[in-house]
Amino acid sequence: MADLKTRIAKRCAKEFKDGYVANLGIGLPTMVGGYLPEGVHITLQSENGFTGLEGICDRGNENVDIINAGGQYAKASARVNYFDSATSFGIIRGGHVDATVLGAMQVDEKGNLANWIIPGKMYAGMGGAMDLVVGAKEVIISMVHQQLNKKTGISKPKILKECTLPLTAVGVVDLIVTEMCVIEVTEEGLLLTEVHPDYTVEDVIAATDAKLIISPNLKPYNVSE
Amino acid sequence: MASKIKTAQEAIAGIKEGMSIMVGGFMAAGTPEILIDAILEKGVKNLTIICNDGGLPKGWYNEYDTARGVGKLLEAGVIDHIIASHVGLTPLVGKGVFDGTMKCTLIPQGSLAEKIRAGNFGLGGILTPTGLGTVAADGKMQIEVDGKMYVLEKPLRADYSFCRASICDEFGNFLCNKTTKNFNYLMAGAADHNIIATEKLVKVGELEPDTLQHSGVLVDMIVEGEKPWQI
Numbered sequence: 001m002a003d004l005k006t007r008i009a010k011r012c013a014k015e016f017k018d019g020y021v022a023n024l025g026i027g028l029p030t031m032v033g034g035y036l037p038e039g040v041h042i043t044l045q046s047e048n049g050f051t052g053l054e055g056i057c058d059r060g061n062e063n064v065d066i067i068n069a070g071g072q073y074a075k076a077s078a079r080v081n082y083f084d085s086a087t088s089f090g091i092i093r094g095g096h097v098d099a100t101v102l103g104a105m106q107v108d109e110k111g112n113l114a115n116w117i118i119p120g121k122m123y124a125g126m127g128g129a130m131d132l133v134v135g136a137k138e139v140i141i142s143m144v145h146q147q148l149n150k151k152t153g154i155s156k157p158k159i160l161k162e163c164t165l166p167l168t169a170v171g172v173v174d175l176i177v178t179e180m181c182v183i184e185v186t187e188e189g190l191l192l193t194e195v196h197p198d199y200t201v202e203d204v205i206a207a208t209d210a211k212l213i214i215s216p217n218l219k220p221y222n223v224s225e
Numbered sequence: 226m227a228s229k230i231k232t233a234q235e236a237i238a239g240i241k242e243g244m245s246i247m248v249g250g251f252m253a254a255g256t257p258e259i260l261i262d263a264i265l266e267k268g269v270k271n272l273t274i275i276c277n278d279g280g281l282p283k284g285w286y287n288e289y290d291t292a293r294g295v296g297k298l299l300e301a302g303v304i305d306h307i308i309a310s311h312v313g314l315t316p317l318v319g320k321g322v323f324d325g326t327m328k329c330t331l332i333p334q335g336s337l338a339e340k341i342r343a344g345n346f347g348l349g350g351i352l353t354p355t356g357l358g359t360v361a362a363d364g365k366m367q368i369e370v371d372g373k374m375y376v377l378e379k380p381l382r383a384d385y386s387f388c389r390a391s392i393c394d395e396f397g398n399f400l401c402n403k404t405t406k407n408f409n410y411l412m413a414g415a416a417d418h419n420i421i422a423t424e425k426l427v428k429v430g431e432l433e434p435d436t437l438q439h440s441g442v443l444v445d446m447i448v449e450g451e452k453p454w455q456i
Binding site: 046047048049050063064065066067069071074076082083084085086088089090092093120122123124125126127128129130131134135166167168169170 | 251252254277278281285309310311312313314318319322323329331333334335336337338339342353354355356357358359360361391402403404405406407408409410411453454455
């Protein structure tokens with residue numbers, strides 16, 4: 001699983017261009033920052049109130065007044081700037097963040113996203129996710145292709161015709177990156193653009209509960225090791 | 226001019242059962258712990274708390290940690306209603322909601338910030354695209370401006386606001402270090418009674434004015450003695 005997550009993070013990182021301002025979600029999305037292509041330097045925004053996040057702080061060097069949005073002690077770059085939550089979300093909502101990478105519970109054919117609540121089960125709250133996916137210029141979903149139920153051992157598709165969980169936002173997803181493939185969300189629907197050599201197109205279709213348009217330019221999943 | 230300097234007990238003396246309190250901080254970074262402690266000591270109950278989150282539960286940074294910020298109020302069971310954007314770190318909220326012992330209103334973080342800013346600064350609300358087509362827009366007016374739809378988020382105020390400063394002067398001009406600004410710069414002034422708990426208190430004129438970023442006219446009471454976090 002760790003390897004699959006690394007693969008997904010590496011593929012997501014290839015979407016970043018030099019000079020991007022980006023916001024990375026907790027968990028797998030955070031890993032993306034570690035695999036940026038050579039020559040690509042980005043500025044990370046942290047929604048609790050700064051630009052210039054530079055990862056987690058080594059133990060012993062923590063500054064108690066610098067945390068990231070996951071509540072971990074964080075490191076700041078030389079160009080850091082700190083601000084209040086209204087400015088932070090102004091930067092997000094105002095389109096000043098080029099890309100955000102987030103996880104998802106469900107994504108559907110229309111680019112609808114559900115990643116914040118499972119009624120009756122998980123009560124967490126949307127935090128900054130609703131603002132981020134509405135405000136960021138490019139929304140990249142990084143996730144394992146199917147949801148594994150640990151009790152039953154059965155995997156269920158997370159890419160669906162229509163999300164069944166309460167939505168985070170409507171029609172906001174631009175790109176879906178899983179361990180199996182890369183899918184672009186287009187006006188026509190979900191366009192399968194890359195498939196990892198470990199899988200066939202049929203494998204991807206079988207693991208997906210939505211209509212996939214196979215790109216005429218279908219390529220191997222692009223991860224430079 | 227009457228002094229704004231109070232003890233924590235004096236500052237919160239007017240807080241009664243059922244009142245609403247805005248609490249600054251993000252996962253307790255920037256939350257004034259000495260005011261939270263004073264509330265617990267006083268034993269007021271049935272509070273409505275407006276905060277980004279539920280603070281931190283016991284043992285977040287290491288196993289010896291106590292709960293922090295709003296997390297302490299959750300443990301003590303003195304919150305009836307919490308208005309927040311994220312409560313995933315503090316399972317007591319989810320438990321309370323499922324049990325029916327607590328009400329929780331979830332608001333997207335950027336909208337929560339703007340609702341408080343609107344309440345503080347005389348606006349009748351703000352229009353945001355965030356939440357359109359989701360349950361976050363349920364029951365809220367939707368308004369079209371120049372062909373784009375927005376959700377109307379109304380202003381939010383409270384009886385009291387608890388903010389935390391790194392440095393504050395005796396007039397209430399204050400600075401929050403680094404990522405402790407978060408909701409503190411929005412909540413100070415957004416309540417009928419606005420209290421700042423500060424790590425360091427300085428005399429008026431002691432520092433270069435630009436050092437203290439936020440205006441003391443938004444502050445009613447100042448309490449000294451906030452401690453830096455322990456790692």
